[in-house]
Amino acid sequence: MAKCKVTVIGKRYDRDLAQRYLSDPDAGPCPDFEVGQEFLFDIATYGSMNRGNFCTEAWDAISKYIWTCMRGGSPMEEGWYRDERVTVACCNDGIRPVIFRIERVDDETPEKDTD
Numbered sequence: 561m562a563k564c565k566v567t568v569i570g571k572r573y574d575r576d577l578a579q580r581y582l583s584d585p586d587a588g589p590c591p592d593f594e595v596g597q598e599f600l601f602d603i604a605t606y607g608s609m610n611r612g613n614f615c616t617e618a619w620d621a622i623s624k625y626i627w628t629c630m631r632g633g634s635p636m637e638e639g640w641y642r643d644e645r646v647t648v649a650c651c652n653d654g655i656r657p658v659i660f661r662i663e664r665v666d667d668e669t670p671e672k673d674t675d
Contacts, residue, residue: 561603563665564629566622568597569648570659577655590651593618593658600665601626615658618651622660625649629664 573589592615601609606626609619625635625647635647645664650657 562630562632562667564601564606564626565663565665566599566601566626567661567663568593568595568658569661570650571595571656572659573656574654582655587656590615590653590656590658601630603630606630615651617653618658618660621651622649622662625662629662632664632666635662635664 571589571593575585578587579585599605599614606623609623628635629645634644636644638644641647643663645666647662648659649662650659
């Protein structure tokens with residue numbers, strides 16, 4: 561089974577929407593993730609993420625891509641991205657979304673010597 565690497569590649573904050581809708585309009589960008597942060601998922605870590613080990617809004621948005629990658633599939637429709645192993649997705653927070661690069665990491669099996 562393949563693994564899946566998730567990298568935080570961006571964080572946004574819409575100040576106008578925050579002023580309009582948040583109870584704390586000065587909350588700023590999401591405090592749960594930092595740009596450059598990486599996660600490597602396999603079957604064991606995947607199962608533990610929905611138990612409070614990852615932001616639930618982010619997990620709801622990206623877990624289907626992670627599962628597809630771990631099963632050896634392409635996270636996005638063929639031809640949409642330059643690399644069929646990669647997609648970019650964000651969490652469901654419309655005011656302060658976190659943007660993730662999601663990549664299938666194929667198992668590297670060493671070639672056997674035939675000598």
